[in-house]
Amino acid sequence: MxxxxxxxxxxxxxxxxxxxxxxxxxxxxxxxxxxxxxxxxxxxxxxxxxxxxxxxxxxxxxxxxxxxxxxxxxxADGDGDGDGDGDGAEMHRSVAxxxxxxxxxxxxxxxxxxxxxxxxxxxxxxxxxxxxxxxxxxxxxxxxxxxxxxxxxxxxxxxxxxxxxxxxxxDAVMESGEPMVRSCGSCTACIPACPTGAIIAPGVLDASRCLSAILQRPGSIPIQLRRAVGTRVYGCDDCLVACPPGDPALARVSTGGGQLDPASVLTMSDDELEDIANHWYVPKRNMRFVRRNALIAVGNRGLERDIALLCGYLGHPDPLLRAHAAWALGQHKREHSRAALVTLLVEEHDPDVRREADAALALEGLNEATP
Ligand code: B12
Ligand code: SF4
Ligand code: SF4
Structure with a gap:
């Protein structure tokens, strides 16, 4: 045996x-x-x-x-930092x-x-x-x-x-082990650490709220969850980073690994992106869904240098990407974002994109945006 x-x-x-x-x-x-x-x-x-x-x-x-x-x-080396150690959207790793x-x-x-x-x-x-x-x-x-x-x-x-x-x-007959008798004890650190409240009770996940699931689904990302996406493009590690029994493992690996820049996802070709995402769950292997996620990430990080890129996406042939670009520009609250959204609305016929652009323009502060 x-x-x-x-x-x-x-x-x-x-x-x-x-x-x-x-x-x-x-x-x-x-x-x-x-x-x-x-x-x-x-x-x-x-x-x-x-x-x-x-x-x-x-x-x-x-x-x-x-x-x-x-x-x-x-x-792996480089995994020791980059997530959950700050309160800004920029602190999240783009890829879990x-x-x-x-x-x-x-x-x-x-x-x-x-x-x-x-x-x-x-x-x-x-x-x-x-x-x-x-x-x-x-x-x-x-x-x-x-x-x-x-x-x-x-x-x-x-x-x-x-x-x-x-x-x-x-088909080998082997001697079975005994179930591991351990528990989390009084720890509950992962529950408040979840950015969307997806752990609704100990041991119960609402996958419709879990960012890891949301970023691999087709369609539009629900508006109410987009801020919580932060700068993530694929996966989420917050409940793992918060977990004390994992601390020794995180401490053993070095910090400072390279991170996928969400803006690069918006400029690279489908083939290049497919190489990076070849082991991810992407609906119908259509890279538009990875770009959709990257638009949210770029919107959330709010860097002025991304605005031209987002404005370019307002002219993208895919309405899903135009809609998410409109939302992302709304997060920037700057005069040139506002101007680009107003221009978009002159010619845009897709009702979903128009709705997103209207909502972005209605965001508090955008109408009074500063140059
Ligand atoms: C569907 C799926 C997902 C879904 C749903 C996850 C979920 N929790 O159900 C989504 C896309 C959200 C997801 C996310 C992730 N996933 Co996933 N996923 C799966 C998959 C394919 C099936 C899981 C499943 O059956 N879910 C159904 C629910 C009912 O089962 P469960 O969550 O395991 O339920 C257990 C607990 O709830 C527990 N339980 C029930 N009641 C109670 C009560 C108490 C008090 C306690 C303590 C426990 C408890 O018992 C249940 C049965 O074991 C598995 C692979 C597989 N084939 O098993 C990988 C798997 C679970 N995923 C994995 C990973 C790595 C992840 C992520 C960390 C990836 C990431 N960084 O983004 C996240 C973690 C999110 C999270 N907190 O779970 C690993 C997990 C390894 C591990 N150490 O647990 C797996 C096992 C893949 C693998 N082969 O390694 N995943
Ligand atoms: S993976 Fe992220 S969103 Fe999902 S349960 Fe864990 S912390 Fe929450
Ligand atoms: S953080 Fe880890 S140890 Fe603490 S309750 Fe959650 S899963 Fe258990």
């Missing part, structure tokens, strides 16, 4: 492994269904669209006997750490090492992570790799929430 110790010996020391069986997770299925009924799923698919499948490993892997779960830390480069590379490589051992013993294997076939967090908790945090993140000793989860499903 392949043992946990044997598997642990082939992966990096900081990767925590656990094993669990393939019994279903009926409580989690019920929880996911309840979130959908209460409209807390924010229109997302993944496990929300297939709760029965995601919570029954044998629904997707009828041949499976065991699941080997890996908690793979992903913080898990998506700044393809940090699943290490997950895949770790799972490949585990697979090799199992395959060499004649077993069937399949990698699974971050899709609709398995509830990764619940599997990690049952295998003894992590505990449930109030932010809904699962946490592991030494790394807090800063790890990704990957599993190898196998």
């Amino acid at each position: 392949v043992t946990l110790a044997e598997l642990q010996s082939v992966v990096a020391d900081e990767v925590r492994l656990g094993i669990t069986d393939c019994a279903p997770f009926p409580d989690v299925a019920q929880m996911i269904r309840k979130r959908v009924t209460q409209e807390l799923h924010g229109g997302l698919g993944f496990t929300y669209s297939a709760p029965d499948r995601a919570t029954d490993p044998r629904a997707s892997f009828p041949w499976a006997q065991s699941i080997v779960v890996a908690a793979v830390p992903y913080l 750490r898990f998506a700044d480069g393809d940090r699943y590379v290490r997950v895949r490589a770790t799972l490949a090492l585990l697979e090799r051992i199992l395959v060499d013993r004649g077993h069937r294997v399949e990698q699974v992570f971050d899709d609709d076939r398995l509830v990764d967090r619940a599997v990690a908790v049952r295998a003894g790799v992590a505990w449930n945090g109030k932010s809904t993140m699962v946490l592991t000793p030494g790394h807090g929430p800063w790890f990704l989860i990957g599993s190898v499903v196998t």
Whole structure:
């Protein structure tokens, strides 16, 4: 029988492994269904669209006997600062750490090492992570790799929430671990740290308010949430940065990593942007949604040097981008922003863009904008 110790010996020391069986997770299925009924799923698919499948490993892997779960830390050099340490919109990283480069590379490589051992013993294997076939967090908790945090993140000793989860499903019969018996205790730091109040109760996330979800959805970003987007273009780390068990991991990595400049997203070609965003969830792989996010980020940072760029976007053929550019200019409250919006309204026929431009002009202060 392949043992946990044997598997642990082939992966990096900081990767925590656990094993669990393939019994279903009926409580989690019920929880996911309840979130959908209460409209807390924010229109997302993944496990929300297939709760029965995601919570029954044998629904997707009828041949499976065991699941080997890996908690793979992903913080990299440069990740030690840039988020949550100031009160201005500029203090937010444009790309959350898990998506700044393809940090699943290490997950895949770790799972490949585990697979090799199992395959060499004649077993069937399949990698699974971050899709609709398995509830990764619940599997990690049952295998003894992590505990449930109030932010809904699962946490592991030494790394807090800063790890990704990957599993190898196998037909090997293995000895299961015990669920990790830990809790957040009296800590509640993540709840007030969330900029949109998306953690509505301990362990309950309203995904329709979570910036991480909002920035990967199609359509217009709800106006009432745009200020909270700050300078983010993809993902959000605030509830992770606030989490004390993650402090040692953040302290171990250096500060000062390069940040994607949201303005550069508005000037680069689709191909260049696709290279940066190739591992992000972008609706229909259409880069207009990444540019939509960048327009909000540029609006929020309020730099005078961005105004010409935003004015240029008022002439963009895509009404979604014209509308978000109008909003972004409204945040600048300067005379040339006002003039550009007034000019736009002379020729603009799209009702949504007109509404955004009118709303931007009506913003307190813009009509009395100073040059
Ligand atoms: C859909 C999804 C999202 C959605 C919804 C997230 C959510 N919380 O439901 C959005 C787009 C918002 C999202 C955001 C992020 N995600 Co995501 N996401 C997923 C995905 C695909 C499914 C999650 C799911 O099933 N949600 C349904 C709900 C019901 O399940 P849950 O939140 O896990 O519920 C648990 C808790 O609520 C807990 N619980 C229930 N009641 C109570 C009560 C108390 C008191 C407590 C303490 C706990 C508790 O038990 C539940 C079952 O385990 C998984 C991959 C996968 N296939 O599992 C990745 C995954 C969860 N995401 C991940 C990451 C990294 C993120 C982000 C950090 C990315 C970022 N920086 O922007 C954020 C974190 C936001 C947050 N606070 O959760 C990692 C999390 C790793 C970890 N250490 O927890 C995963 C596991 C991907 C991976 N394979 O590594 N994500
Ligand atoms: S990822 Fe950001 S918006 Fe989502 S729950 Fe965490 S702090 Fe709130
Ligand atoms: S911030 Fe505190 S309450 Fe929230 S997940 Fe981390 S330890 Fe738990």
